[in-house]
Amino acid sequence: MIQANTLRNFTEQVFLSIGCPDADARLAADVLVSADLRGVDSHGVARLPGYVRLYDHGRLNPTPDIRIVHESPSTAVIDGDRGLGLVVGPWAMQVAIEKARVAGTGWVAVRNSNHFGIAGYHAMLAVEHDMIGQAMTHAAPLVAPTFSLDKLLGTNPIAVAIPAMTEPPFLADFASTAVAYGKLEILQRKGQSAPSGWAQDAEGQPTTDANAVRNGGALLPLGSDREHGSHKGYGLGAIVDIFSGVLSGANYGPWVPPFATAGFMSASEGVGIGTGHFFGAMRIDAFRPADAFKQHMDTWIQRFRSAKAVDGHRVLIPGDPEREMEAERLANGIPVLDPVIRSLEELGDRFGIKL
């Protein structure tokens, strides 16, 4: 078990070591470690070596000149200047919030960025301003559209954060696939097979092989197969890709650059600039008084949480599991896997930082 503060300090030092300004290093560390706290281990410090590899290969600018390249009263397009997505994301979300203050809503498409951590972190930034926050991003292609053999979409997550009055916020944050790739990686390490409906093999047939995606197969969209609505998950992932990529002037579809998680791969030729995201903020009182809305959100949340449940289960509100995990990990520390600890220690050796 490692305390969140320890991980955060270490991560901040690493980002400082590759040349990030103080505030950026602190923010980026906070975004990454918030994933570990919430139990989304695949998007936390396990990715720190990947960001450093991006830097080593000249694909990450530690001192970006993030700027608005186009705007209207309720919109903006932001060029991230190859900065850390972990920093570009909150920067863009801040623009969305400022737009919403004046115009009622703010919508920001981002290009020339890279992996921004967990979408929910960014969406949640709006909630303290009595706004609904939205964040989405595309990612490197691992997912086959319905009936496709080609991998054309990333896991393309969407997050929506909605404030309530006395209840904690509603926070939906989910990939548009049946399952996150990280869950297949866990099964790969254990040598176990996967449930049918998570992946297809190289011929596009259902498979339980946890290694299928690495052997010419693909992750499946939410819905798994046509009979269970995979065309809907495909549609959802496509919307995220178009908002993040085509609207912003970034790459899209199969041209989205890979994130350097498992060794560095060169970016494809490309049809735009870097990786893209899309953010939104809607001021509640641009629709109705914030207090009335939040009271009704309490009613909504309490009604759903008190639903009669299947034996041995309870009905959760989106955001409940991650918030419960965060409370537990803040109290007891974060269980970081040995291979991740070793990769962090390697970074520590390189930069002279103690974990």
Place this chain on the structure above:
Amino acid sequence: MIQANTLRNFTEQVFLSIGCPDADARLAADVLVSADLRGVDSHGVARLPGYVRLYDHGRLNPTPDIRIVHESPSTAVIDGDRGLGLVVGPWAMQVAIEKARVAGTGWVAVRNSNHFGIAGYHAMLAVEHDMIGQAMTHAAPLVAPTFSLDKLLGTNPIAVAIPAMTEPPFLADFASTAVAYGKLEILQRKGQSAPSGWAQDAEGQPTTDANAVRNGGALLPLGSDREHGSHKGYGLGAIVDIFSGVLSGANYGPWVPPFATAGFMSASEGVGIGTGHFFGAMRIDAFRPADAFKQHMDTWIQRFRSAKAVDGHRVLIPGDPEREMEAERLANGIPVLDPVIRSLEELGDRFGIKL
């Protein structure tokens, strides 16, 4: 086979007969028949008797005073005054489009409406203005959240329409459930069982009983079960419910009034006013020049459509199947089921209209 024009004229006459103004009757008929043309038979003229039942029970105002009750530069809340959702929808979408013209985007929450037909019709209204259109609506509760025995959400569809240059528009229009309820109704009529993953029984267990939803069971969210991401479909349906209901001041969750499809049921006590929807319009050139965007959309569409496909299949773009169906039915007529024809003839007898 019935020609679209014949169905449209008949439907228009029925709406005129219950007191709708000329333009409203024509518009409502166009929205309904567009569903039949696109192959979404469950949302077309088969529902016409339901709208008349709503009128008979005083729940439908044929001459509504639809009005904006609150607004900001990029938002509005609209009270539909118990008007036809088929008319309130395009009215609200027009407001979203006008807002987007000035503010870059427009977002409209609607309350005090009822069933608005197919979401895609409304979303598509933005496309001719070089805008991205969005439309969503909640509906009467048929769907159980993950691990719930209670039905708390409707099939809650989302539509997103995106213009391209030479390619037809991208149009995703899908329920947030594994399957539309209409598909279970077809199996019920045939006395056939359903694939597992579409519905659960009264104990919340997987079932292949096509009658399960009528016997204490529920439709399942997109993803079908927890292992395949049903919490994501639940999250998606919840977002639609909150945007349509809580943001607008309509009902929400289990309090959404039933649509009078299979006999009239009285509306629940309620926590708001009527049924709600949510619409959006984003001006493309509030982000980047419309021509550049649309050219890249052509590239996106052509790349996805030309993907290598599973043997015997092809990779479709969201909107392809409905557009192909529309071309065929415009040419050859619409196959209306006998029970639907009989129900229309009954309306015809009542109002003195020939089908």
